[in-house]
Amino acid sequence: MKKKRTFPWQHPKPPFEDPKAQELIERIFQSPSYKLAIEDEEFLLSDQTRGVRLQLDYLKPELIMQKYGIKRTIVVFGSARIKEPASAMKELEKIKNLLKKKPDSKTLLRELRTAEKMVEKSIYYEEARKFGQLVGKAGKGPKDNTLTLMTGGGPGIMEAANRGAYDVGAKSIGLNIQLPHEQFPNPYIDPELCFQFHYFAIRKLHFLHRAIALVVFPGGFGTLDELFETLTLIQTGKNKPIPVVLVGKEYWQRLINFKFLVEEGTIDAEDLHIFTFKENAKEAWEYILHWYAKAGIDIFNHNKKD
Incomplete structure (x- = not known):
């Protein structure tokens, strides 16, 4: 345990002749200005130190991943709400x-439709696994x-x-990301490689910093944000080309009309080649391997300089 620092004026017998000196020195000692910067929470959480907090949010995971020899990652995104089949059923x-008991409840009828959809999508939990x-x-x-x-560290597809x-x-x-509501990591992450971020921007940086492929299962706003x-x-x-695989073609084509963007001239036709659709884990993995084999890149080469 770290030994607490002591000072002359903290000793039982004051070292000062002036009877007011002890009181005055205590006021100095209690002043926020006298705190070490690293121990001053109000200072560390101020607007002016946001740049330092951003740097620390980046640096801690970076150093730990270096320590554990993490050179390349394959990132998986997807809904936190998709459960394994048994739980969905x-x-x-x-x-x-x-x-x-309440056959006329509109709320329960809506929940029934959602639950039925979640049972259908539970196949993606198995494929992500x-x-x-x-x-x-x-x-x-x-x-x-x-x-x-x-992964993003949460439940559902990430789990x-x-x-x-x-x-x-x-x-x-x-x-993981620190949110206003409670958010817990799923239990299957390696403890030494389970991180928590304050800033979404730094978390996103780490998602792509070592990524050699992105595999995206059905999801909502968060998944779409990360995908786009x-x-x-x-x-x-701004990022080198990597394989981007959308698992579940029917879901993605119902959700987003990518061809409409080409027809409207807001993206180029070749932009549709940035990603591909696959139906399951095996197809996604084989596509990634083929993509790199075609490019002549050995993603398992330990001596390759990234």
Whole structure:
């Protein structure tokens, strides 16, 4: 335990002849201005020190990932609301039972439709888990951190992907974000690689800093935000081209009419080649491997300089 610092004026016998001196020195000692900067929370949380906080938000995860030899990541995005099949079915049965007591409840009928959709989408939980297993077993095996799975660290699709890596004994990364409501990391992230960010911008930086591929399962606003930011960075040349895989073609084509953007002239036809659609974990993984093989890049080469 760190020893607490003591000062001459904290000793039982005041070292001053002036009877007021002890009181005056105590006032100095209690003043915020006298605190070490690192111990002054009000100072550290001020507007003027935001730049320092941004740097620290970036630096801590960066140094830890360097320590554990994380060189390349495959990032998985997707809804935090998608449950594994058993949980989705349990929720559906719960709502059905409630409807038996209140068959005319509009609220329960809406919840029933949502629950039915969640049962349908629970297949993506299983596919994300399978994808995590494929990444975890890649390279020289589960103990090799050169290529590591990364997620947003939360439940749903993120949990499934981290869980897949955990299934095969591989480390995986979770980038959690501090939110106004409670947010907990899923239990399958490697403890040494589970991070929490204050700034979305720094979290997003780390998502793409080592990313060699992005795999996106069905999701909502957060998933779309992360997807479109990546597409924009690749489109504008701010990020090197990487494979971007959208899993579940029907979902994505119903959600976004990409061809409409081409027809309206707001994107170029070649922009549609930044990403591709696949239906399951196996297809997504094979596409990533083929993409790099075609480019002549060995993503498992430990000696390659990034």
